[in-house]
Amino acid sequence: MSDKTTTPREITFRVRRFDPNVDAAPHWSEYRLNVYDGMTVLEALHEIKAQQEPTLSWRSSCRMGVCGSCGMFINELPMLACQTQVLHLGTDVVSIAPLPNYDNVKDLVPDLAPLIEKHAAVKPYIIYLDQIEIDEPTGEFLQTPDQREEFSQFTHCIKCGLCLAACPTVATDPLFLGPQALAQAYRYTADNRDCGLKDRIEAIDIFHGPYQCHLAGACSQACPKGVDPAFGIQLLKRALVLDSIGFGKKKSSVAKVSPLADVVKQIEEFAPPPRTVGK
Amino acid sequence: MNSNKPTAYNNRLGIKGWVYAGKYTFERYLYLGHRLTGMGLIAYMLLHIIETANRMRGVEAWEGLMGLFASWPFKIIEYLLFAAAVFHALNGVRLLMTELGFFLGKPKEPVYPYSSSIKRHRPLTYIIMALAGLIIILGGSSLFFP
Ligand code: SF4
Ligand code: FES
Numbered sequence: 281m282s283d284k285t286t287t288p289r290e291i292t293f294r295v296r297r298f299d300p301n302v303d304a305a306p307h308w309s310e311y312r313l314n315v316y317d318g319m320t321v322l323e324a325l326h327e328i329k330a331q332q333e334p335t336l337s338w339r340s341s342c343r344m345g346v347c348g349s350c351g352m353f354i355n356e357l358p359m360l361a362c363q364t365q366v367l368h369l370g371t372d373v374v375s376i377a378p379l380p381n382y383d384n385v386k387d388l389v390p391d392l393a394p395l396i397e398k399h400a401a402v403k404p405y406i407i408y409l410d411q412i413e414i415d416e417p418t419g420e421f422l423q424t425p426d427q428r429e430e431f432s433q434f435t436h437c438i439k440c441g442l443c444l445a446a447c448p449t450v451a452t453d454p455l456f457l458g459p460q461a462l463a464q465a466y467r468y469t470a471d472n473r474d475c476g477l478k479d480r481i482e483a484i485d486i487f488h489g490p491y492q493c494h495l496a497g498a499c500s501q502a503c504p505k506g507v508d509p510a511f512g513i514q515l516l517k518r519a520l521v522l523d524s525i526g527f528g529k530k531k532s533s534v535a536k537v538s539p540l541a542d543v544v545k546q547i548e549e550f551a552p553p554p555r556t557v558g559k
Numbered sequence: 560m561n562s563n564k565p566t567a568y569n570n571r572l573g574i575k576g577w578v579y580a581g582k583y584t585f586e587r588y589l590y591l592g593h594r595l596t597g598m599g600l601i602a603y604m605l606l607h608i609i610e611t612a613n614r615m616r617g618v619e620a621w622e623g624l625m626g627l628f629a630s631w632p633f634k635i636i637e638y639l640l641f642a643a644a645v646f647h648a649l650n651g652v653r654l655l656m657t658e659l660g661f662f663l664g665k666p667k668e669p670v671y672p673y674s675s676s677i678k679r680h681r682p683l684t685y686i687i688m689a690l691a692g693l694i695i696i697l698g699g700s701s702l703f704f705p
Contacts, residue, residue, distance in 0.1 A: 306568060357583075380570050380576065384569075429666060429668065432667070433667060448591075449577070451571060451572040452574060494593055495657055496587045501583060511675065515660055517658045518659050
């Protein structure tokens, strides 16, 4: 929330505009706004829309870095508008453009369909050996905290698409699966409940797959959730290499199903001590 | 299909997107260097084949060409080639190590301010680039002041 008790600073916002019904190409418009301490780029856009330019379009929802819809190219870097405070940018002129490497639908709205299509292509779900167990579970999968830590950071992806906007390979190769999808392919491959690398290989071990990445690191710099997709890609490459020389994930490392009776026993074993107060 | 349907603007950065590293970090510039030197070395390979094919035109033609290559402008081009090969080779070794998951740290729950494998790997990146710089300087001194 912006703190209106502080002295405001006038900031010029250079916003890239594009209306597909009218414009053949985008153009820039400038808006001046008094910005208070704590005001985010998203709040500034709302103010501009309310006071100066009612047709200005963008996409946003949660205003708290969770939904992943407000990605924009702010001062030439991909950022979430709701997580970026204007005065922290440190410039009197703030440029705001739609995320590059996606089609621009209108003003600041990118078409994120390719991101979602690539995500879906890498089979981002647990593939387990025993389909019967999946359809009719007899118990719980066992997973230690260390096993969860192997992939935990990659589960934080909010599919904002900033990483694809930052990636220099995506810039020239539209078919490159990109950091988001490849990091998710690793997230599931590394999960000890999953044994789906063989199924996934067809989709990921391709010309436009992980080996197009030369570790520019721009995706990890842009990622607002600490997912570090570049790391996921390197670990995926390692998993593919190990698999190709026969050192891939062993069946013994795939999660075991703990029968329900055992689960109940474990719950009893780890039951809290009896209450001593407020009986 | 409705021909009046408004069309989106193609906002792909294309070649500019990999040539211009802008505000991204050091590794993004290494990516650019790796690609440029890679393309330069491939171009050199092709020229080298054409150059050595001149041997078929007889001793005189060959020695004339060698004389040309001994001149200063060609020495500078040769040095740039050497520098490109050293950078590409050492950066390539760094990339091979990272592709096998070495020197990147371990995955862990992200806690703000986020760390990244790129930052954890950066000391090694600096060491390798310093080594490349040293070899390029030493190579230059032996080439220009034998
Ligand atoms: S990896 Fe990070 S930048 Fe990429 S889509 Fe997920 S949250 Fe966004
Ligand atoms: S509005 Fe949801 S992430 Fe910014």
